[in-house]
Amino acid sequence: MRMVELIRRKREGLKLTSAEIKTMIQDYTQGHIPDYQMAAFMMSVFFRGLDKEETVALTQAMVESGEQIDWSAVPGIKVDKHSTGGVADTTTLVLAPLVAAAGIPVVKMAGRGLGHTGGTIDKLESIPGFRVQLSYEEMFRQVKEIGLAITSQTGNLVPADGKLYSLRDVTATVESIPLIASSVMSKKIAAGADAIVLDVKVGNGAFMPDLSSAKDLAQTMVDIGRGIGRKTVAVITNMDEPLGMMVGNALEVKEAISVLAGNGSKELKEVCFTLGSQMLLLAGVVKSAEEGYERLELLLTTGRGLTKLKEFIAAQGGDPAVVERPELLPQAKHQITITALSDGYIYNIETRMVGEAAMLLGAGRVTKTSPIDLAVGIELKKRKGDYLTKGEPLAIFHVNEKDNFEKAKEQFINAYTLSNKKPESQPLIYEIIK
Ligand code: URA
Numbered sequence: 001m002r003m004v005e006l007i008r009r010k011r012e013g014l015k016l017t018s019a020e021i022k023t024m025i026q027d028y029t030q031g032h033i034p035d036y037q038m039a040a041f042m043m044s045v046f047f048r049g050l051d052k053e054e055t056v057a058l059t060q061a062m063v064e065s066g067e068q069i070d071w072s073a074v075p076g077i078k079v080d081k082h083s084t085g086g087v088a089d090t091t092t093l094v095l096a097p098l099v100a101a102a103g104i105p106v107v108k109m110a111g112r113g114l115g116h117t118g119g120t121i122d123k124l125e126s127i128p129g130f131r132v133q134l135s136y137e138e139m140f141r142q143v144k145e146i147g148l149a150i151t152s153q154t155g156n157l158v159p160a161d162g163k164l165y166s167l168r169d170v171t172a173t174v175e176s177i178p179l180i181a182s183s184v185m186s187k188k189i190a191a192g193a194d195a196i197v198l199d200v201k202v203g204n205g206a207f208m209p210d211l212s213s214a215k216d217l218a219q220t221m222v223d224i225g226r227g228i229g230r231k232t233v234a235v236i237t238n239m240d241e242p243l244g245m246m247v248g249n250a251l252e253v254k255e256a257i258s259v260l261a262g263n264g265s266k267e268l269k270e271v272c273f274t275l276g277s278q279m280l281l282l283a284g285v286v287k288s289a290e291e292g293y294e295r296l297e298l299l300l301t302t303g304r305g306l307t308k309l310k311e312f313i314a315a316q317g318g319d320p321a322v323v324e325r326p327e328l329l330p331q332a333k334h335q336i337t338i339t340a341l342s343d344g345y346i347y348n349i350e351t352r353m354v355g356e357a358a359m360l361l362g363a364g365r366v367t368k369t370s371p372i373d374l375a376v377g378i379e380l381k382k383r384k385g386d387y388l389t390k391g392e393p394l395a396i397f398h399v400n401e402k403d404n405f406e407k408a409k410e411q412f413i414n415a416y417t418l419s420n421k422k423p424e425s426q427p428l429i430y431e432i433i434k
Contacts, residue, residue, distance in 0.1 A: 001027075003037045010044035018057035025061035029160045035167055042164070042173040050178040055220060056227035058178070062186035063228075065160035069136070069192035074143050076105045077283040080193035081275055082184060084208065084217070085117035086201040087355040088242035088265075088380070092120045092150070093256035094272040095279070097308035100148035101299045104283040107143050108150045109157070109191050113364050113372070116205070116355025118252060121152045126250035126330055126374035130318030148312045157190045177213070181220040185228075195231040195282035197275050198222075202430065203240035205351025211236070211430060218433045233278045236430040237271050241349045241384045244268035248363040248377015248398060250329040257323055260306045267383075267428055273297070274429050289432075330375035332398035338409060340388040344418030349384055353415035360408035361399055376400050378412065385423055 001023050006016060016024075024041075027033045050058060071078050079099070083089055092110065100106045113119035121132045134142070134151040142149040161183050168174045188196050198221055201207065202214035218234035225232025237243075244265040246255040258264035259272070277292025286292040299305045310320040322328045358364060362373035379396040382388060395412065399405055 003027075003033050003041070007037060007040045007044055010041060010048055013048045015051060016054055018053065018060075021054060021057040022061040022064070025058065025065060025160050029065045029163065038164070039167055039171045039173070042168055042171060042176075042179065045179060046173045046176045049176075052223050052227070055178045055182055056224055059182040059186050059189065059224045060228060062158050062160040062164075062182060063190045066156040066158050066190065068190045069157075071105075071107060071143075071192045071194075073140065074105050074107075076103070077194045078105050078107055078192065079195045079197065079279045079283050080106075080108060080188055080191065081197045081199065081279060082188055083199040084184070084201050084206065086239040086243055087116060087118075087205045087351050087358075088244040088247045088252065088255075088268075089118070089201070089239075090123070090244055090246070090252040090256045090268060091199060091272050091275060093123060093253060093309075094259045094268065094305075095276050096148055096150060097260065097312060098272070098296050098299050098305040099276055099279050100146070100312070101304040101308040102280055102285060102295055103147070104279065104285060105143050106148045107139060107192070109153045109187075110150050111153065114368060115366075116352050116359060116364060118247070118249065118364065120150065122372060122374065123249045123252050124150065124316075124318075126253055127313055127318040127322055128328065130313065131316050134316070142315050146308070146311045146315050148308065149316075150312075158186045161186055177217050177220050180207070181217060181224055185221050185224040189228055189230060193230065195279075196225055196233075197278045197282065198232065198234040199271070199275055200234050200236045201239035202236055203238055203351060204349075205242065205355060206239035215431065215433070218431075222433050231282050233282060234433040235274055235278060236433070237274075238426055238428050238430065239351055240426060241351055242354055242380060243271060245380045246377065247354060247358040247380070248361075249372070249374040250331070251377040251379060251398060253322070253329055254326045257306070257309070257326055260300065260309055262300060270428055274432075278432065332373075332375040332400050334397075334399040334402070336397045336399055336405070337393045338395045338397060338412060340390055340392050340394050340418070341413065342418055343389050344387070344420055345422045346382055346384050346386050346388060346416060347419035347421065347423045348417040350415040353411055354378065354380075357408045357412035357415065360404040360411060361397060362401065362404075373400055385425060388418060
């Protein structure tokens with residue numbers, strides 16, 4: 001196979017065979033194809049796209065580039081969940097204990113935050129003593145014992161994605177639907193889930209800014225799941241404002257605890273329950289999404305979700321007392337109230353800018369290796385459509401180092417547009433693609 005031929009054919013919009021895609025990914029992973037040729041190929045895909053069959057073949061080839069976890073020794077249908085990333089998006093910490101409490105084994109490899117979005121692993125690290133790195137043996141044992149384990153990525157899963165993603169990052173080829181879909185799905189499939197629920201965010205705080213591209217991405221990922229034999233459902237959810245009311249690592253753990261205790265953001269709860277009821281449905285423990293919703297409500301009101309969270313924290317070496325006493329989580333030195341500069345309805349929130357303001361306070365990373373401060377962040381007091389009077393609290397900044405405070409405050413304030421007109425309300429859940 002001559003790589004230059006594959007590049008040329010894709011450049012002309014012609015179809016590649018599954019065998020050609022498989023060999024290309026194998027050769028690239030093993031270093032037999034140079035980055036400059038793969039970069040040219042990625043750019044051809046960016047402009048020409050891949051059809052369904054090619055996208056499935058690419059994903060399968062990426063899965064086969066490294067280890068694949070076999071969970072067959074753990075009884076039951078293992079369901080994973082993935083979010084394309086947002087602001088104040090703490091769904092995993094609410095959902096995983098609830099779904100595990102429903103008797104469905106949850107094994108999750110989670111990531112760290114980058115840019116304006118947070119990551120589950122950073123949030124969990126804010127719990128004193130919590131271990132985010134588990135060996136396969138530890139994961140298996142823990143899932144058998146308590147039905148839930150979350151670890152940062154272990155082993156050699158999808159090395160092809162590691163190489164391709166870094167290359168796409170520096171060649172302006174990240175924003176391609178078949179490339180994003182194969183990247184996300186290859187990691188979920190190699191991690192061994194039998195079924196996958198995807199939370200595809202759409203809006204000004206998300207990767208996908210408009211509904212039509214979010215639908216396209218969701219459908220492509222569902223098609224990949226089906227093509228590779230994993231039941232997959234995608235839920236398209238709103239990211240035109242922060243999902244919950246907390247942005248920051250320890251703060252988001254606190255919010256997850258509060259939702260599991262029956263309080264907290266009702267929007268965060270709604271998205272968690274929508275995703276969770278699809279997980280229960282895919283696992284076959286309920287017959288309809290409505291029944292799933294009721295089951296989750298019961299697990300929440302009886303406190304079983306909260307108990308599962310405590311068991312999970314203790315199993316991974318963390319201090320379960322944080323659930324009763326969230327003040328044991330890292331606390332920032334200063335709490336500074338940010339107030340409204342004028343009267344009006346909150347008409348628009350540039351969600352990405354809210355995430356970036358939290359990042360300036362130290363809650364997020366600019367590059368993969370930059371340090372973060374687990375205690376800091378933003379506690380929101382108002383949502384889109386709320387009326388504000390001048391001087392009323394809009395948010396509380398949790399701050400340790402004041403160096404970037406003024407810059408973060410400016411960024412945050414600029415994210416809000418006030419108007420004397422109330423904005424039209426938007427759906428929280430746009431669509432469920434099966
Ligand atoms: N997230 C991924 O894992 N891969 C992409 O290509 C984009 C976002």
